[in-house]
Amino acid sequence: MAPPFAVAAVSSSSPLFSSSSSRPILRGHPPLGYISVRPRHRSAVASAAATESAGKLLLEVHGLTASVKETGQQILKGVDLTIREGEVHAIMGKNGSGKSTLTKVLVGHPHYEVTGGTILFKGENLIDMEPEERSLAGLFMSFQAPIEIPGVSNYDFLLMAINARREKDGLPALGPLEFYSVVSQKVEALKMEPKILDRNVNEGFSGGERKRNEILQLSVLGADLALLDEIDSGLDVDALEDVAHAVNGLLTPQNSVLMITHYQRLLDLIKPSYVHIMAVFGIEVDYDCPDFPTSFCLFFLS
Numbered sequence: 001m002a003p004p005f006a007v008a009a010v011s012s013s014s015p016l017f018s019s020s021s022s023r024p025i026l027r028g029h030p031p032l033g034y035i036s037v038r039p040r041h042r043s044a045v046a047s048a049a050a051t052e053s054a055g056k057l058l059l060e061v062h063g064l065t066a067s068v069k070e071t072g073q074q075i076l077k078g079v080d081l082t083i084r085e086g087e088v089h090a091i092m093g094k095n096g097s098g099k100s101t102l103t104k105v106l107v108g109h110p111h112y113e114v115t116g117g118t119i120l121f122k123g124e125n126l127i128d129m130e131p132e133e134r135s136l137a138g139l140f141m142s143f144q145a146p147i148e149i150p151g152v153s154n155y156d157f158l159l160m161a162i163n164a165r166r167e168k169d170g171l172p173a174l175g176p177l178e179f180y181s182v183v184s185q186k187v188e189a190l191k192m193e194p195k196i197l198d199r200n201v202n203e204g205f206s207g208g209e210r211k212r213n214e215i216l217q218l219s220v221l222g223a224d225l226a227l228l229d230e231i232d233s234g235l236d237v238d239a240l241e242d243v244a245h246a247v248n249g250l251l252t253p254q255n256s257v258l259m260i261t262h263y264q265r266l267l268d269l270i271k272p273s274y275v276h277i278m279a280v281f282g283i284e285v286d287y288d289c290p291d292f293p294t295s296f297c298l299f300f301l302s
């Protein structure tokens with residue numbers, strides 16, 4: 001049976017934190033698998049002003065439930081999540097609480113079945129789209145364990161992927177030489193060896209190389225919403241800084257990032273506008289957090 005985890009967004013400025021101990025006040029038990037990111041305690045005027053100044057809606061998830069297709073085991077039990085353009089969201093929480101499953105469901109991973117709720121991406125029903133269509137619509141996912149593609153070089157893979165995106169956008173295909181000048185700059189920016197382009201996708205790559213390669217794919221393809229699942233795992237300090245620098249360099253007021261992490265060090269490098277925490281014990285805290293001091297997250301994880 002899946003554990004009774006809940007997800008909430010928290011802020012240091014929240015009155016739910018007592019000033020003396022910085023501990024959150026428990027507010028009863030939210031529904032299992034619950035995620036909410038919308039502030040509940042703002043005044044109507046403050047809420048209206050915030051909505052007016054906020055970016056356009058990018059992702060709207062409501063009451064999402066999902067199961068493992070093969071066994072019918074329910075993993076997601078009613079997820080609500082709203083992401084606007086220009087926001088960086090982080091999800092933290094205990095192992096096995098459903099963080100990766102949520103992102104895999106968003107990209108249409110075939111192992112999972114959506115059993116209820118809605119997902120709108122840029123106003124379109126994401127659930128009706130094939131995984132390829134989701135990618136072409138501007139969704140990118142960096143997997144926790146990136147897969148190998150034997151027999152396909154990194155260079156050919158990236159060229160195919162970018163040309164598929166360009167075709168969808170009505171742009172002419174890039175030729176191999178033209179693309180080389182684009183991709184080699186990205187490789188250099190990520191401090192990767194140029195020969196990484198000639199190697200088969202992820203074949204024999206070290207853990208760190210795989211993670212950098214995921215971010216190389218993101219920087220070549222671009223995305224309206226990038227889902228980054230534990231991009232910090234397996235990276236040494238320098239590599240983490242390079243990867244975070246690359247992700248920060250891709251952020252614009254029009255695109256967004258949803259990152260999963262267990263570590264504060266990533267949040268120190270890629271500053272989140274919202275942090276959602278998979279919490280046990282039915283803690284429900286529900287605020288946005290532009291200046292979130294990430295040590296608060298660790299309280300929940302300890």
Ligand SMILES: Nc1ncnc2c1ncn2[C@@H]1O[C@H](COP(=O)(O)OP(=O)(O)OP(=O)(O)O)[C@@H](O)[C@H]1O
Pocket residue numbers: 068073075093094095096097098099100101102111
């Ligand atoms: N395809 C699957 N088959 C069986 N069980 C699955 C499958 N996918 C996910 N689960 C189960 O669902 C639960 C949530 O898994 P998930 O990987 O989403 O957790 P997580 O929060 O990302 O964990 P971690 O922090 O360890 O990466 C786990 O108990 C996991 O074993």
